[in-house]
Amino acid sequence: LNWRPSPLEDKLGVPKFALKAEFDSTALPSSKDLSEYDSPVKNQLSLGSCTAFAAIAIVEHIAKRKGLPSDWSELYLYYNTRVRVLMWPPNEDSGAYVSSTMVSLQKYGDARESDWPYVPARIGAAPPAAAYTRGAINQIIKTAYVPNTVDSIRAAIASGRPVDIGFSCYSNFTNDAAIYRSGQIPMPTVSSYNTGGHSVSIVGYDDATRKFKFKNSWSTTFGEGGYGFMPYALLDDI
Template sequence: MIETCGPVVDKLLETNAARLKKFVESQAAELQKGGRLPVSSGGRRYGLVKQKPDNRDYQFVAASRKSLPAAVDLRTTGCVPPVLDQGSAGTCSAHAAASALRFLLRKEKLQDFPPSRLFLYYVTRVYVEGVSPSEDSGCALRDVAKAIATYHVCNERYMTYDPAKIAEQPPALAVANARLHTTFTYRAVQQSLSALKGALASGYPVLVGFQVYESFESEEVARTGGVPMPAEGEQCLGGHACLLIGYNDATQTFTLLNSWGLWGQNGFFTLPYAYLTDTELACDFWTASGFA
Protein backbone atom coordinates (compact mmCIF):
# COMPACT_ATOMS: atom_id res chain seq x y z
CA MET A 1 0.00 0.00 0.00
CA ILE A 2 1.38 3.41 -0.97
CA GLU A 3 1.71 5.81 1.95
CA THR A 4 0.27 9.30 1.53
CA CYS A 5 1.77 10.81 4.66
CA GLY A 6 5.07 10.75 6.51
CA PRO A 7 8.63 11.96 5.80
CA VAL A 8 8.71 10.79 2.18
CA VAL A 9 5.47 12.54 1.28
CA ASP A 10 6.50 15.64 3.23
CA LYS A 11 9.65 15.83 1.12
CA LEU A 12 7.64 15.32 -2.05
CA LEU A 13 5.24 18.06 -0.97
CA GLU A 14 8.09 20.49 -0.46
CA THR A 15 9.95 19.58 -3.65
CA ASN A 16 6.98 19.43 -5.98
CA ALA A 17 5.27 22.51 -4.60
CA ALA A 18 8.47 24.48 -5.20
CA ARG A 19 8.86 23.02 -8.68
CA LEU A 20 5.24 23.77 -9.53
CA LYS A 21 5.54 27.38 -8.33
CA LYS A 22 8.74 27.93 -10.31
CA PHE A 23 7.23 26.42 -13.45
CA VAL A 24 4.08 28.54 -13.26
CA GLU A 25 6.11 31.71 -12.77
CA SER A 26 8.43 30.93 -15.68
CA GLN A 27 5.58 30.08 -18.03
CA ALA A 28 3.11 32.76 -17.03
CA ALA A 29 4.25 35.21 -19.70
CA GLU A 30 3.99 32.55 -22.41
CA LEU A 31 0.47 31.32 -21.69
CA GLN A 32 -1.76 31.85 -24.68
CA LYS A 33 -5.41 32.65 -24.30
CA GLY A 34 -7.43 29.75 -25.67
CA GLY A 35 -10.89 30.01 -27.16
CA ARG A 36 -13.82 29.16 -24.91
CA LEU A 37 -15.76 26.20 -26.23
CA PRO A 38 -19.22 26.88 -27.67
CA VAL A 39 -22.22 25.43 -25.86
CA SER A 40 -24.55 23.17 -27.85
CA SER A 41 -28.33 23.37 -27.67
CA GLY A 42 -28.13 20.46 -25.25
CA GLY A 43 -25.88 22.44 -22.91
CA ARG A 44 -22.76 20.38 -23.68
CA ARG A 45 -19.23 21.58 -24.36
CA TYR A 46 -17.36 19.37 -26.80
CA GLY A 47 -13.74 19.55 -25.70
CA LEU A 48 -11.75 17.43 -28.14
CA VAL A 49 -9.04 19.43 -29.89
CA LYS A 50 -7.88 17.66 -33.04
CA GLN A 51 -4.18 16.89 -32.85
CA LYS A 52 -1.60 17.52 -35.55
CA PRO A 53 0.15 14.52 -37.16
CA ASP A 54 3.46 13.59 -35.54
CA ASN A 55 5.78 11.02 -37.12
CA ARG A 56 7.38 10.42 -33.73
CA ASP A 57 4.27 8.68 -32.39
CA TYR A 58 4.84 5.06 -31.41
CA GLN A 59 2.33 2.72 -33.02
CA PHE A 60 0.37 0.04 -31.21
CA VAL A 61 0.76 -3.41 -32.75
CA ALA A 62 -1.75 -6.03 -31.63
CA ALA A 63 -0.59 -9.55 -30.87
CA SER A 64 -0.64 -11.77 -33.94
CA ARG A 65 -3.69 -14.00 -34.23
CA LYS A 66 -5.23 -16.10 -36.99
CA SER A 67 -8.63 -14.51 -36.68
CA LEU A 68 -10.49 -11.94 -34.59
CA PRO A 69 -13.53 -12.86 -32.51
CA ALA A 70 -16.89 -11.79 -33.91
CA ALA A 71 -17.52 -9.62 -30.86
CA VAL A 72 -15.59 -8.17 -27.92
CA ASP A 73 -17.01 -6.41 -24.86
CA LEU A 74 -14.37 -5.41 -22.32
CA ARG A 75 -17.07 -4.91 -19.70
CA THR A 76 -16.96 -8.67 -19.23
CA THR A 77 -13.39 -8.36 -17.89
CA GLY A 78 -14.52 -6.43 -14.81
CA CYS A 79 -11.88 -3.79 -15.58
CA VAL A 80 -14.07 -1.09 -17.13
CA PRO A 81 -14.40 1.68 -14.49
CA PRO A 82 -17.62 3.33 -13.34
CA VAL A 83 -19.37 5.77 -15.66
CA LEU A 84 -18.36 9.40 -15.03
CA ASP A 85 -20.07 12.73 -15.71
CA GLN A 86 -18.11 15.70 -17.06
CA GLY A 87 -20.97 18.13 -16.48
CA SER A 88 -20.78 21.52 -18.17
CA ALA A 89 -17.00 21.62 -18.80
CA GLY A 90 -15.19 20.51 -21.96
CA THR A 91 -13.23 17.83 -20.15
CA CYS A 92 -14.09 14.81 -22.30
CA SER A 93 -10.45 14.07 -23.21
CA ALA A 94 -9.40 14.08 -19.55
CA HIS A 95 -12.36 11.87 -18.64
CA ALA A 96 -11.59 9.35 -21.37
CA ALA A 97 -7.91 9.22 -20.37
CA ALA A 98 -8.76 8.80 -16.68
CA SER A 99 -11.02 5.87 -17.55
CA ALA A 100 -8.32 4.31 -19.75
CA LEU A 101 -5.74 4.61 -16.98
CA ARG A 102 -8.05 3.07 -14.40
CA PHE A 103 -8.88 0.20 -16.75
CA LEU A 104 -5.16 -0.52 -17.09
CA LEU A 105 -4.63 -0.40 -13.32
CA ARG A 106 -7.33 -3.04 -12.91
CA LYS A 107 -6.12 -5.10 -15.86
CA GLU A 108 -2.58 -5.24 -14.44
CA LYS A 109 -3.93 -5.83 -10.90
CA LEU A 110 -2.16 -2.77 -9.51
CA GLN A 111 -3.47 -0.48 -6.78
CA ASP A 112 -6.82 0.75 -8.08
CA PHE A 113 -7.65 4.42 -7.60
CA PRO A 114 -9.83 7.00 -9.40
CA PRO A 115 -7.50 9.34 -11.36
CA SER A 116 -8.27 13.03 -10.90
CA ARG A 117 -9.90 14.36 -14.05
CA LEU A 118 -9.54 17.97 -12.89
CA PHE A 119 -5.79 17.48 -12.33
CA LEU A 120 -5.43 15.98 -15.82
CA TYR A 121 -7.41 18.75 -17.48
CA TYR A 122 -5.39 21.48 -15.76
CA VAL A 123 -1.88 20.14 -16.38
CA THR A 124 -2.75 19.28 -19.99
CA ARG A 125 -4.14 22.69 -20.89
CA VAL A 126 -1.77 24.86 -18.88
CA TYR A 127 1.54 22.98 -18.82
CA VAL A 128 1.42 21.02 -22.08
CA GLU A 129 -0.71 23.22 -24.35
CA GLY A 130 0.09 26.63 -22.85
CA VAL A 131 -3.51 27.75 -22.43
CA SER A 132 -4.70 30.21 -19.80
CA PRO A 133 -6.02 28.33 -16.72
CA SER A 134 -9.37 30.14 -16.91
CA GLU A 135 -10.10 29.01 -20.47
CA ASP A 136 -12.29 25.95 -20.91
CA SER A 137 -10.52 25.26 -24.19
CA GLY A 138 -10.68 21.47 -24.37
CA CYS A 139 -7.52 19.50 -25.17
CA ALA A 140 -6.00 16.96 -27.55
CA LEU A 141 -5.80 13.29 -26.61
CA ARG A 142 -2.07 13.07 -27.36
CA ASP A 143 -1.47 16.02 -25.02
CA VAL A 144 -3.42 14.34 -22.20
CA ALA A 145 -1.22 11.27 -22.63
CA LYS A 146 1.89 13.48 -22.57
CA ALA A 147 0.64 15.17 -19.41
CA ILE A 148 0.21 11.84 -17.65
CA ALA A 149 3.68 10.73 -18.75
CA THR A 150 5.25 13.96 -17.47
CA TYR A 151 3.19 14.94 -14.42
CA HIS A 152 1.48 11.63 -13.59
CA VAL A 153 -1.96 11.99 -11.99
CA CYS A 154 -3.22 12.18 -8.44
CA ASN A 155 -6.05 10.34 -6.74
CA GLU A 156 -9.44 12.02 -7.17
CA ARG A 157 -9.63 12.57 -3.41
CA TYR A 158 -6.80 15.15 -3.63
CA MET A 159 -8.41 17.16 -6.44
CA THR A 160 -12.11 16.32 -6.62
CA TYR A 161 -13.89 16.94 -9.88
CA ASP A 162 -15.95 20.12 -10.12
CA PRO A 163 -16.52 21.66 -13.57
CA ALA A 164 -16.63 25.11 -11.96
CA LYS A 165 -13.04 24.75 -10.72
CA ILE A 166 -11.10 24.15 -13.94
CA ALA A 167 -8.99 27.29 -13.34
CA GLU A 168 -7.74 26.18 -9.92
CA GLN A 169 -4.10 25.13 -9.74
CA PRO A 170 -3.47 21.64 -8.33
CA PRO A 171 -2.73 21.91 -4.60
CA ALA A 172 0.67 20.79 -3.33
CA LEU A 173 -0.72 17.57 -1.86
CA ALA A 174 -2.26 16.65 -5.22
CA VAL A 175 1.09 17.18 -6.96
CA ALA A 176 2.88 15.11 -4.34
CA ASN A 177 0.33 12.32 -4.55
CA ALA A 178 0.60 12.27 -8.35
CA ARG A 179 4.34 11.58 -8.14
CA LEU A 180 3.62 8.50 -6.02
CA HIS A 181 1.72 6.88 -8.88
CA THR A 182 3.25 5.27 -11.92
CA THR A 183 2.44 6.43 -15.43
CA PHE A 184 1.49 4.53 -18.54
CA THR A 185 3.04 4.13 -21.96
CA TYR A 186 0.75 5.18 -24.78
CA ARG A 187 0.65 4.14 -28.41
CA ALA A 188 -1.17 5.46 -31.47
CA VAL A 189 -3.66 3.06 -33.06
CA GLN A 190 -4.15 3.08 -36.81
CA GLN A 191 -7.55 4.27 -37.99
CA SER A 192 -8.65 1.02 -39.57
CA LEU A 193 -11.23 -1.56 -38.66
CA SER A 194 -8.64 -4.31 -38.24
CA ALA A 195 -6.39 -2.20 -35.99
CA LEU A 196 -9.21 -1.03 -33.73
CA LYS A 197 -10.68 -4.52 -33.43
CA GLY A 198 -7.20 -5.95 -32.89
CA ALA A 199 -6.52 -3.66 -29.94
CA LEU A 200 -9.85 -4.53 -28.34
CA ALA A 201 -9.40 -8.25 -28.97
CA SER A 202 -5.99 -7.97 -27.26
CA GLY A 203 -7.70 -6.56 -24.17
CA TYR A 204 -6.92 -2.86 -24.60
CA PRO A 205 -9.56 -0.11 -24.78
CA VAL A 206 -8.87 2.74 -27.21
CA LEU A 207 -9.15 6.48 -26.68
CA VAL A 208 -11.00 7.90 -29.68
CA GLY A 209 -11.95 11.33 -30.95
CA PHE A 210 -14.85 12.01 -33.31
CA GLN A 211 -17.06 14.78 -34.63
CA VAL A 212 -20.48 15.07 -33.01
CA TYR A 213 -23.56 15.97 -35.06
CA GLU A 214 -27.01 17.13 -34.01
CA SER A 215 -28.49 13.62 -33.95
CA PHE A 216 -26.07 12.74 -31.13
CA GLU A 217 -28.11 14.96 -28.82
CA SER A 218 -31.50 13.64 -29.93
CA GLU A 219 -33.97 12.16 -27.46
CA GLU A 220 -33.83 8.81 -29.26
CA VAL A 221 -30.05 8.52 -28.90
CA ALA A 222 -30.25 9.63 -25.27
CA ARG A 223 -32.78 6.85 -24.68
CA THR A 224 -31.28 4.03 -26.76
CA GLY A 225 -27.57 4.88 -26.98
CA GLY A 226 -27.56 3.99 -30.68
CA VAL A 227 -25.84 6.78 -32.62
CA PRO A 228 -26.51 6.80 -36.40
CA MET A 229 -24.32 8.07 -39.21
CA PRO A 230 -24.83 11.83 -39.67
CA ALA A 231 -27.57 12.70 -42.13
CA GLU A 232 -26.97 15.14 -44.96
CA GLY A 233 -27.35 18.71 -43.73
CA GLU A 234 -26.77 17.94 -40.05
CA GLN A 235 -24.75 20.55 -38.20
CA CYS A 236 -21.47 19.53 -36.56
CA LEU A 237 -21.50 20.51 -32.87
CA GLY A 238 -17.82 19.89 -32.09
CA GLY A 239 -15.30 17.20 -31.24
CA HIS A 240 -15.79 14.63 -28.48
CA ALA A 241 -13.50 12.04 -26.87
CA CYS A 242 -14.62 8.70 -25.42
CA LEU A 243 -13.23 5.28 -24.57
CA LEU A 244 -13.78 2.48 -27.07
CA ILE A 245 -14.49 -0.77 -25.20
CA GLY A 246 -16.05 -3.20 -27.64
CA TYR A 247 -17.28 -4.17 -31.09
CA ASN A 248 -19.87 -6.46 -32.66
CA ASP A 249 -19.68 -7.79 -36.21
CA ALA A 250 -23.35 -8.79 -36.17
CA THR A 251 -24.48 -5.18 -35.70
CA GLN A 252 -21.41 -3.61 -37.35
CA THR A 253 -21.01 -1.30 -34.36
CA PHE A 254 -18.46 -0.24 -31.77
CA THR A 255 -19.35 0.22 -28.09
CA LEU A 256 -17.99 3.24 -26.25
CA LEU A 257 -17.94 4.56 -22.69
CA ASN A 258 -19.16 8.16 -22.54
CA SER A 259 -18.72 10.74 -19.76
CA TRP A 260 -22.28 12.02 -19.51
CA GLY A 261 -23.52 10.02 -16.56
CA LEU A 262 -26.26 7.48 -17.33
CA TRP A 263 -27.09 8.94 -20.76
CA GLY A 264 -27.66 6.34 -23.50
CA GLN A 265 -27.23 2.71 -22.46
CA ASN A 266 -26.47 3.48 -18.80
CA GLY A 267 -23.48 5.58 -19.86
CA PHE A 268 -22.48 3.59 -22.96
CA PHE A 269 -23.39 3.99 -26.61
CA THR A 270 -22.71 2.49 -30.03
CA LEU A 271 -21.28 3.94 -33.23
CA PRO A 272 -21.31 2.31 -36.67
CA TYR A 273 -18.00 0.86 -37.87
CA ALA A 274 -18.21 3.32 -40.76
CA TYR A 275 -18.26 6.26 -38.33
CA LEU A 276 -14.91 5.63 -36.64
CA THR A 277 -13.14 4.50 -39.80
CA ASP A 278 -14.13 7.65 -41.71
CA THR A 279 -11.26 10.17 -41.56
CA GLU A 280 -13.75 13.03 -41.96
CA LEU A 281 -15.71 11.94 -38.89
CA ALA A 282 -13.12 10.50 -36.49
CA CYS A 283 -9.49 11.02 -35.56
CA ASP A 284 -6.83 10.53 -32.87
CA PHE A 285 -6.78 6.92 -31.65
CA TRP A 286 -4.66 5.94 -28.65
CA THR A 287 -4.31 3.06 -26.24
CA ALA A 288 -2.63 2.73 -22.87
CA SER A 289 -0.45 -0.31 -23.51
CA GLY A 290 1.40 -0.70 -20.22
CA PHE A 291 3.10 1.10 -17.38
CA ALA A 292 6.39 2.97 -17.68
Protein backbone atom coordinates in the same frame (compact mmCIF):
# COMPACT_ATOMS: atom_id res chain seq x y z
CA LEU B 1 -18.02 18.66 -26.68
CA ASN B 2 -14.49 20.03 -26.57
CA TRP B 3 -12.33 17.31 -28.12
CA ARG B 4 -9.86 18.70 -30.65
CA PRO B 5 -8.24 16.60 -33.40
CA SER B 6 -4.59 16.01 -32.49
CA PRO B 7 -2.06 17.83 -34.68
CA LEU B 8 -0.22 15.47 -37.02
CA GLU B 9 3.15 16.36 -35.50
CA ASP B 10 1.92 15.09 -32.12
CA LYS B 11 1.60 11.60 -33.58
CA LEU B 12 5.09 11.52 -35.07
CA GLY B 13 7.49 9.41 -33.05
CA VAL B 14 4.69 7.77 -31.03
CA PRO B 15 4.86 3.97 -31.35
CA LYS B 16 1.99 2.47 -33.31
CA PHE B 17 -0.03 -0.44 -32.01
CA ALA B 18 1.01 -3.36 -34.21
CA LEU B 19 -1.37 -5.94 -35.64
CA LYS B 20 0.53 -8.99 -34.44
CA ALA B 21 -0.01 -12.36 -36.08
CA GLU B 22 -2.20 -13.61 -33.24
CA PHE B 23 -4.38 -10.54 -33.66
CA ASP B 24 -4.64 -10.65 -37.44
CA SER B 25 -8.00 -9.21 -38.48
CA THR B 26 -9.08 -12.50 -40.05
CA ALA B 27 -8.46 -14.35 -36.77
CA LEU B 28 -10.08 -11.91 -34.34
CA PRO B 29 -13.14 -12.97 -32.34
CA SER B 30 -16.40 -11.69 -33.83
CA SER B 31 -17.10 -9.68 -30.67
CA LYS B 32 -15.34 -8.53 -27.52
CA ASP B 33 -16.43 -6.58 -24.45
CA LEU B 34 -13.94 -5.29 -21.88
CA SER B 35 -16.42 -3.24 -19.85
CA GLU B 36 -16.43 -5.68 -16.91
CA TYR B 37 -13.11 -4.10 -15.88
CA ASP B 38 -14.36 -0.51 -16.12
CA SER B 39 -14.78 1.80 -13.15
CA PRO B 40 -18.26 3.33 -12.61
CA VAL B 41 -19.52 5.73 -15.27
CA LYS B 42 -18.94 9.40 -14.37
CA ASN B 43 -20.33 12.77 -15.43
CA GLN B 44 -18.19 15.60 -16.80
CA LEU B 45 -21.03 18.05 -16.08
CA SER B 46 -20.56 21.55 -17.49
CA LEU B 47 -16.89 21.31 -18.49
CA GLY B 48 -15.59 20.29 -21.90
CA SER B 49 -13.25 17.83 -20.20
CA CYS B 50 -14.14 14.73 -22.22
CA THR B 51 -10.50 14.09 -23.15
CA ALA B 52 -9.57 13.80 -19.48
CA PHE B 53 -12.53 11.55 -18.72
CA ALA B 54 -11.79 9.22 -21.64
CA ALA B 55 -8.13 8.92 -20.64
CA ILE B 56 -8.90 8.39 -16.95
CA ALA B 57 -11.48 5.76 -17.91
CA ILE B 58 -8.62 3.77 -19.42
CA VAL B 59 -6.28 4.47 -16.49
CA GLU B 60 -8.95 3.22 -14.09
CA HIS B 61 -9.69 0.22 -16.32
CA ILE B 62 -6.04 -0.84 -16.22
CA ALA B 63 -5.80 -0.16 -12.48
CA LYS B 64 -8.88 -2.25 -11.76
CA ARG B 65 -7.51 -5.17 -13.78
CA LYS B 66 -4.33 -5.01 -11.75
CA GLY B 67 -6.14 -4.74 -8.42
CA LEU B 68 -4.98 -1.15 -7.85
CA PRO B 69 -6.98 1.89 -6.68
CA SER B 70 -9.33 2.93 -9.48
CA ASP B 71 -10.64 6.40 -8.71
CA TRP B 72 -8.39 9.01 -10.30
CA SER B 73 -8.68 12.75 -10.83
CA GLU B 74 -10.00 14.06 -14.15
CA LEU B 75 -9.71 17.67 -13.00
CA TYR B 76 -5.99 17.24 -12.23
CA LEU B 77 -5.40 15.80 -15.70
CA TYR B 78 -7.52 18.41 -17.48
CA TYR B 79 -5.69 21.27 -15.76
CA ASN B 80 -2.21 19.94 -16.47
CA THR B 81 -3.03 19.15 -20.09
CA ARG B 82 -4.36 22.63 -20.79
CA VAL B 83 -2.06 24.73 -18.64
CA ARG B 84 1.23 22.86 -18.26
CA VAL B 85 1.40 20.97 -21.56
CA LEU B 86 -0.47 23.24 -23.98
CA MET B 87 0.32 26.48 -22.10
CA TRP B 88 -3.25 27.73 -22.42
CA PRO B 89 -4.97 30.14 -19.98
CA PRO B 90 -6.11 28.24 -16.88
CA ASN B 91 -9.61 29.72 -16.76
CA GLU B 92 -10.51 28.79 -20.34
CA ASP B 93 -12.58 25.64 -20.76
CA SER B 94 -10.79 25.08 -24.05
CA GLY B 95 -10.94 21.32 -24.40
CA ALA B 96 -7.79 19.43 -25.34
CA TYR B 97 -6.12 16.97 -27.69
CA VAL B 98 -5.92 13.27 -26.92
CA SER B 99 -2.20 13.42 -27.74
CA SER B 100 -1.56 16.25 -25.24
CA THR B 101 -3.58 14.40 -22.62
CA MET B 102 -1.23 11.42 -23.00
CA VAL B 103 1.79 13.72 -22.69
CA SER B 104 0.35 15.09 -19.45
CA LEU B 105 -0.08 11.59 -18.02
CA GLN B 106 3.55 10.84 -18.87
CA LYS B 107 4.93 14.10 -17.45
CA TYR B 108 2.69 14.77 -14.45
CA GLY B 109 0.99 11.44 -13.85
CA ASP B 110 -2.33 11.57 -12.08
CA ALA B 111 -3.62 12.15 -8.58
CA ARG B 112 -6.38 10.34 -6.75
CA GLU B 113 -9.87 11.82 -6.94
CA SER B 114 -9.65 12.53 -3.21
CA ASP B 115 -6.50 14.62 -3.83
CA TRP B 116 -8.28 16.94 -6.30
CA PRO B 117 -12.03 16.23 -6.56
CA TYR B 118 -13.99 17.07 -9.69
CA VAL B 119 -15.57 20.47 -9.02
CA PRO B 120 -16.17 22.36 -12.31
CA ALA B 121 -15.86 25.75 -10.58
CA ARG B 122 -12.20 24.93 -9.88
CA ILE B 123 -11.29 24.83 -13.57
CA GLY B 124 -8.77 27.65 -13.23
CA ALA B 125 -7.30 26.57 -9.91
CA ALA B 126 -4.00 24.71 -9.77
CA PRO B 127 -4.08 21.34 -7.99
CA PRO B 128 -2.40 21.32 -4.55
CA ALA B 129 1.20 20.25 -4.05
CA ALA B 130 0.08 16.95 -2.53
CA ALA B 131 -1.68 16.07 -5.79
CA TYR B 132 1.57 16.56 -7.73
CA THR B 133 3.43 14.45 -5.20
CA ARG B 134 0.96 11.65 -5.88
CA GLY B 135 1.16 12.25 -9.63
CA ALA B 136 4.94 11.92 -9.61
CA ILE B 137 4.66 8.28 -8.56
CA ASN B 138 1.69 7.49 -10.80
CA GLN B 139 2.90 8.31 -14.30
CA ILE B 140 2.08 6.53 -17.54
CA ILE B 141 5.32 5.07 -18.88
CA LYS B 142 4.32 4.35 -22.46
CA THR B 143 1.46 5.05 -24.85
CA ALA B 144 0.79 3.80 -28.36
CA TYR B 145 -1.03 5.34 -31.31
CA VAL B 146 -3.71 3.05 -32.70
CA PRO B 147 -4.15 3.64 -36.46
CA ASN B 148 -7.57 4.96 -37.39
CA THR B 149 -8.87 1.73 -38.93
CA VAL B 150 -11.59 -0.66 -37.84
CA ASP B 151 -9.21 -3.63 -37.83
CA SER B 152 -6.59 -1.85 -35.72
CA ILE B 153 -9.12 -0.87 -33.09
CA ARG B 154 -10.70 -4.34 -33.12
CA ALA B 155 -7.24 -5.85 -32.66
CA ALA B 156 -6.44 -3.58 -29.74
CA ILE B 157 -9.73 -4.44 -28.03
CA ALA B 158 -9.26 -8.16 -28.73
CA SER B 159 -5.86 -7.97 -27.03
CA GLY B 160 -7.45 -6.49 -23.90
CA ARG B 161 -6.61 -2.84 -24.53
CA PRO B 162 -9.34 -0.16 -24.47
CA VAL B 163 -8.82 2.67 -26.97
CA ASP B 164 -9.07 6.42 -26.37
CA ILE B 165 -10.70 8.00 -29.40
CA GLY B 166 -12.00 11.39 -30.50
CA PHE B 167 -14.73 12.00 -33.07
CA SER B 168 -17.04 14.66 -34.45
CA CYS B 169 -20.63 14.75 -33.18
CA TYR B 170 -23.49 15.74 -35.47
CA SER B 171 -26.84 17.36 -34.86
CA ASN B 172 -28.85 14.22 -35.66
CA PHE B 173 -27.21 12.70 -32.56
CA THR B 174 -26.70 15.50 -30.04
CA ASN B 175 -29.92 17.40 -30.81
CA ASP B 176 -32.25 14.38 -30.80
CA ALA B 177 -33.23 13.51 -27.22
CA ALA B 178 -34.50 10.01 -28.04
CA ILE B 179 -31.36 9.06 -29.96
CA TYR B 180 -29.21 10.60 -27.24
CA ARG B 181 -30.94 8.52 -24.58
CA SER B 182 -30.50 5.37 -26.67
CA GLY B 183 -26.74 5.85 -26.91
CA GLN B 184 -26.85 4.66 -30.53
CA ILE B 185 -24.83 7.16 -32.57
CA PRO B 186 -26.23 7.43 -36.12
CA MET B 187 -24.25 8.24 -39.23
CA PRO B 188 -24.52 11.92 -40.15
CA THR B 189 -27.07 12.83 -42.80
CA VAL B 190 -26.80 15.42 -45.56
CA SER B 191 -28.78 17.86 -43.42
CA SER B 192 -26.95 17.30 -40.12
CA TYR B 193 -24.15 19.58 -39.00
CA ASN B 194 -21.12 19.29 -36.75
CA THR B 195 -21.94 20.27 -33.16
CA GLY B 196 -18.49 19.65 -31.68
CA GLY B 197 -15.89 17.02 -30.89
CA HIS B 198 -16.06 14.37 -28.19
CA SER B 199 -13.66 11.83 -26.69
CA VAL B 200 -14.59 8.42 -25.27
CA SER B 201 -13.03 5.09 -24.34
CA ILE B 202 -13.83 2.25 -26.75
CA VAL B 203 -14.19 -0.96 -24.76
CA GLY B 204 -15.86 -3.39 -27.13
CA TYR B 205 -16.96 -4.28 -30.64
CA ASP B 206 -19.48 -6.54 -32.36
CA ASP B 207 -19.07 -7.60 -35.98
CA ALA B 208 -22.73 -8.67 -36.16
CA THR B 209 -23.93 -5.11 -35.59
CA ARG B 210 -20.72 -3.54 -36.94
CA LYS B 211 -20.54 -1.23 -33.95
CA PHE B 212 -18.04 -0.28 -31.27
CA LYS B 213 -19.11 -0.06 -27.63
CA PHE B 214 -17.80 2.94 -25.73
CA LYS B 215 -17.81 4.25 -22.17
CA ASN B 216 -19.10 7.80 -22.09
CA SER B 217 -18.83 10.57 -19.47
CA TRP B 218 -22.38 11.93 -19.58
CA SER B 219 -23.71 10.00 -16.54
CA THR B 220 -25.61 6.72 -16.48
CA THR B 221 -28.67 8.38 -18.02
CA PHE B 222 -26.92 8.23 -21.40
CA GLY B 223 -27.37 5.09 -23.48
CA GLU B 224 -27.16 1.78 -21.67
CA GLY B 225 -26.06 2.74 -18.18
CA GLY B 226 -23.62 5.31 -19.55
CA TYR B 227 -22.40 3.24 -22.50
CA GLY B 228 -23.04 3.96 -26.16
CA PHE B 229 -22.48 2.40 -29.56
CA MET B 230 -21.00 3.87 -32.72
CA PRO B 231 -20.98 2.33 -36.22
CA TYR B 232 -17.69 1.14 -37.67
CA ALA B 233 -18.39 3.43 -40.65
CA LEU B 234 -18.15 6.50 -38.42
CA LEU B 235 -14.37 6.02 -38.36
CA ASP B 236 -14.28 7.24 -41.95
CA ASP B 237 -15.46 10.62 -40.69
CA ILE B 238 -12.98 10.98 -37.80
